[in-house]
Amino acid sequence: MSHSPTLVILPTYNERENVGDLVAQILSYAPDADVLLVDDNSPDGTAPYAEELFAGEGRFSVLRRKGPRGLGRSYVDGYRHAMERGYARLVQMDADFSHDPSRLPDILAAARTADVVVGSRYCPGGAVGNWPLRRRLLSRFANSYVSAITGMKVGDATSGYRCYSRRALEQVLGNRIVAEGYAFLVESIYRISEAGLKIAEVPIVFVDRREGKSKISRKVIFESVLMPWKLRLLPRLPAPADTPLAQDN
Numbered sequence: 597m598s599h600s601p602t603l604v605i606l607p608t609y610n611e612r613e614n615v616g617d618l619v620a621q622i623l624s625y626a627p628d629a630d631v632l633l634v635d636d637n638s639p640d641g642t643a644p645y646a647e648e649l650f651a652g653e654g655r656f657s658v659l660r661r662k663g664p665r666g667l668g669r670s671y672v673d674g675y676r677h678a679m680e681r682g683y684a685r686l687v688q689m690d691a692d693f694s695h696d697p698s699r700l701p702d703i704l705a706a707a708r709t710a711d712v713v714v715g716s717r718y719c720p721g722g723a724v725g726n727w728p729l730r731r732r733l734l735s736r737f738a739n740s741y742v743s744a745i746t747g748m749k750v751g752d753a754t755s756g757y758r759c760y761s762r763r764a765l766e767q768v769l770g771n772r773i774v775a776e777g778y779a780f781l782v783e784s785i786y787r788i789s790e791a792g793l794k795i796a797e798v799p800i801v802f803v804d805r806r807e808g809k810s811k812i813s814r815k816v817i818f819e820s821v822l823m824p825w826k827l828r829l830l831p832r833l834p835a836p837a838d839t840p841l842a843q844d845n
């Protein structure tokens with residue numbers, strides 16, 4: 597293996613204001629990791645901007661997605677990319693500074709003895725920084741709701757700050773994935789816990805995005821309400837035959 601053992605993926609859609617500083621911090625907090633932007637053709641030019649900024653940085657690259665835009669699809673393309681290139685593990689983080697890169701060393705240390713490490717707001721030491729009460733309650737409720745219906749014992753099943761082993765990625769990619777957005781996060785951790793893989797939680801303090809606009813939609817919230825019921829009531833299906841990967845460089 598000629599590259600680092602770990603791949604950090606950052607799904608991006610209009611994160612030009614955040615990406616320079618964030619990638620630089622990740623490269624320094626995780627010296628054994630490569631960084632991949634999974635960009636959905638951001639109209640603000642996130643991809644070419646980052647490529648120019650990190651030209652000559654061998655640990656950085658961009659995957660430019662084709663086809664319909666979507667956060668879940670972007671995660672899946674990032675997972676396939678990591679599997680095909682033989683990375684031992686993958687970390688996924690939001691590209692808006694909600695997920696503090698200084699937590700990477702602890703997350704990677706925990707990954708030595710677990711298949712999945714969840715950066716958790718709801719375990720001892722975890723917290724939410726600057727959210728208004730309404731959003732705090734929504735997030736708390738979402739997690740209680742998910743664990744009540746699915747029976748999963750993960751404190752923060754909707755956190756997008758995670759580290760997966762190859763074994764965990766195989767589990768996620770081996771099933772037909774039905775969700776987008778937050779529901780995708782719930783669906784994947786459910787498949788992993790169903791397979792009996794070890795899940796650890798490491799506390800994080802989640803803060804609101806630093807720059808740029810939110811993309812959360814009504815559709816995504818509605819999907820999250822239905823997903824735990826689908827997981828509980830519908831049979832699990834194998835993944836469909838392989839679809840081609842997005843073009844990367």
Ligand SMILES: Nc1nc2c(ncn2[C@@H]2O[C@H](COP(=O)(O)OP(=O)(O)OP(=O)(O)O)[C@@H](O)[C@H]2O)c(=O)[nH]1
Pocket residue numbers: 606607608609610611634635636665666667670689690691692694804805809810811812
């Ligand atoms: N590739 C890709 N990335 C996306 C898409 N939608 C959101 N993202 C990225 O996914 C991460 C999480 O999205 P956010 O917009 O921060 O969603 P959120 O955290 O629920 O909402 P706010 O932080 O309040 O804006 C960020 O890095 C986004 O740039 C998408 O359709 N495609």
Ligand SMILES: [Mg+2]
Pocket residue numbers: 690692694805
């Ligand atoms: Mg965000």
